[in-house]
Amino acid sequence: MTPQNSFADSGADLELTGISKRFPGFTAIENLDLTIPAGSFFALLGPSGCGKTTTLRLVAGLEEPTTGQILIGGKDLTRTKPYQRPVNTVFQSYALFPHMTVLDNVAFGLKRRRMSDPIGKAHEALRLVELDHLAGRKPQQLSGGQQQRVALARAVVNRPALLLLDEPLGALDLKLRRQMQLELKTIQNEVGLTFVHVTHDQEEAMTMADTVAVMNKGRIEQMGAPEDLYELPHTAFVANFLGQSNLFTGPVSSSTSNSISVEVGGRRIVVPKDRAQVHDGTVTIGVRPEKLTLLTAAPANDSGENVIGPGRVIDVSFSGVSTQYVVAVPGVGDIIVFAQNMVFGPVVEVGAEVWMSWTVDHGFGLSDSPELVSAGA
Amino acid sequence: MAITAFGAGGGPAAAVDAAPKRRSWVALFLLLPGILYLVLFFIVPLVSLIITSLETQSPDGAFAYGFQWQNYVDSVGTFGTQIWRSFFFAILATVIALLFSYPLAYFIGVKARRWPLLQSFMLILVVAPFFISFLLRTLAWKTILSDDGPVVSALKGLSLLGPQAHITGEPIAVVFGLTYNFIPFMCLPIYTTLERLDIRYLEASSDLYAGGWATFRKVTIPLSLPGIVSGTLLTFIPAAGDYVNASQDFLGGTSSTMIGNVIQSNFLVQENYPVAAALSIVLMFVILVVVSVYVKRSGTDDLL
Amino acid sequence: MSAQEGLVLGKIYSAEPDARRTPPRGRFSLGKWLLPVYSALALAFLLIPIVYTIVFSFNAQTGKSNIAWSGFTLANWSGVCAEQDVCAAFGTSILIGLVSTIAATILGTMIAIALVRYRFPFRSAVSLLIFLPMATPEVVMGAGLAAQFLSAGIPKGIGTIIIAHTLFCLSFVVVTVKARAASLDPALEEAGRDLYGSPSQVFRLITLPLLLPGILAAALLSFSLSFDDFIITYFNSGTVQTFPTYIYISAQRGIPAQANVIASAVFLIAIAIVVISQIVTQSRQKRLNAVR
Ligand SMILES: Nc1ncnc2c1ncn2[C@@H]1O[C@H](COP(=O)(O)OP(=O)(O)OP(=O)(O)O)[C@@H](O)[C@H]1O
């Protein structure tokens, strides 16, 4: 596929195999494998400095990988020059050319590729982002949100097989951000391109993307549909990076054909085998705070429920939609509980003795233990 | 225009390290012509100056290659006074120019921010001397300060000056001329750093119980240090080597000759090349030592 | 408290994106007037010899020298070239200024781009080589070049002057253009490559136009340095006279008023250029602020 004089008919898939990138004295990416299906909205999520921008720059060709291969639509483009790749980028800082008008910015790529009617197509792209009336302005004369949309139009107008977005919404206020998220999603549906969207806003990643990959220290920790990632994190890093989790570590005391029991603070916690990554030895298991129910009396035994407690409420904080309780359980540690505010005010006070229960199917088992993570993070 | 060139440190340099570093043969192509030029017309002449400074003179007056270290001993011995005087004048002029320029630069860069038009107007006046011939300006001062000019007669009228006293031809006139001519070079870099100074630093300082003077000493001065350093260098270096102000046709006299005058007359008039070359090397060496010590001590190495 | 601590404090205070703010209005005090009055006097002092030079360009000069005031006339302005040597020297200076400005601007811009955008060995040696000419007194540079021309048997003339001027302008060009290049976001060039621009297209359509203000400033600076240079020129001019060497040589026997006319005219043109460019940037700034 030569991008030079034809538009991509549809999004292409992207395949990274064995990619690593070493800067002098620093390894930014270590043995990265990643496959992004054609036409999907893919979000790359991770903490600052984990290598997201570097990954995008490798795909765009602005950086050469130290090892590994980059395949776009099945073609090896590892050594291809950036201006010969069917890839466009919406830069973190927009990088709009300050000496050109908005229209010239958008038409730039089309003119370089000698496409017919670059001006007409540029206007069309500007209409798509609802900025055609500002076509004659210079980028400095636009607001942040408008610049962002120009940057998007400038990339989309080229119909790249792959569109890379490096935190394009980072500079916007919350309201504009929500609005732009919707617009981006709409545009992606309309043009059917493959979007790779980098962000460190987990909510943004989960609402927009079909597939989310969580990146940490130059590696992909876990990848999947947003719900799967949230409901069934595989590692402590993912469990804590996406939302909050209560994690417990203990030995597996018994196991049945479809579940394992873990010894935690003198109680047995049951986790379904298909929701646990490791089935023997010492394991870390977890549950999301909103899955917990607070009880003021010890509950009766129920095989479908896990119970932990008693513990003492040491902190109550009201946060609008829900109330967060912190409960200190001897031998286990502090447990966080989110309770929906169905009634006014906290149900229990600081100092109250409580038990917590959750449905067995809501627990998950991790492949690593949080000590390893917290030491690194 | 000149404003940017003499600005301390130039623009924000943050982007430099993030810049992609690309194939070096392009760099070679970009560098080669300019670097060759500098080597050919700066390094080679310096080397040939060193060679000249060691030449010996045969009895018939012709110069020949040699290792005549004695040239240095002789020149420094003969012209020690002028060398010493040059650095003394240059340091004096630098200090006076700094004291003169700092308040002016502070007013334009900080106080005049509220009136951008006034600010640009004043800035233009500061750089104005750049645009009129350096020699004519100095000659104008010569006339103004001459024995029958307004300054001398006024001072004599107030009996601040004896009836036989002069200003021109005296060391004071030379230092005055050096100071005047290099004030814009001092003022601009200081202005550039002060202009970027965030008023909130000063507010933070006064919020932390520092009075006006303490704020000035502990916050304003340190933050404008890069400007002060480049301003003093831009004044001191040319002032130490200047020979126009001290020339007898301008503001100088027999008792105010500087090393520049000695080099010039040995080279162009007496054609005593080894002495002129030896003195040039000495001058350059001393300046480099002074400058590097100064830059190290003021903690602004990265300026260079 | 150290400067570093001051900076940290300042960061806490500058939560707003705009880094500079105008100082608040204070109460009336004597100290408040001291600085403005001083500044006005200081500027007036700087202008004295300029005003003198311009005024004496209108002097109905009687003898050889133009020192005593003897009446107003426009004759010097209308007949600038009556004094042929002045005009010839002026023309030589313009020619030398143009040629060395072009040479220094091209060579210096290339070095500046290499320094900012490329990594190469001996980087610090190159930086030192750029810095050294600025730290070298003009007599030393002038004497060095003259010694070199002498030993190479090159006759002094316009060519040697141009070589010398290009040399000392070069470093100033590098510094000026480098400052501009360093302040450019490298992402702009990357965006150009990302949008299908080949390396030469990116240079022509993005890098060069963005560097242009810096290059222009460097060229103007070079020209004014070259035009006003005396010391290095005098060492390397031989019998050729530039405007400054003409003045230096005539200083003994008296300078004709025509020299004042030329200096004044150059001054007024330069000031006009500066004023116009200031007005343009300020009105552009205003327009930008109005849109936001
Ligand atoms: N040119 C470079 N030279 C050396 N190290 C680099 C370079 N570029 C990036 N790095 C390092 O590589 C790591 C990954 O950088 P990258 O820009 O990809 O992070 P990121 O995930 O995009 O972070 P952020 O969310 O803050 O944008 C960082 O630790 C960074 O310091």
Ligand SMILES: [Mg+2]
């Ligand atoms: Mg990034």
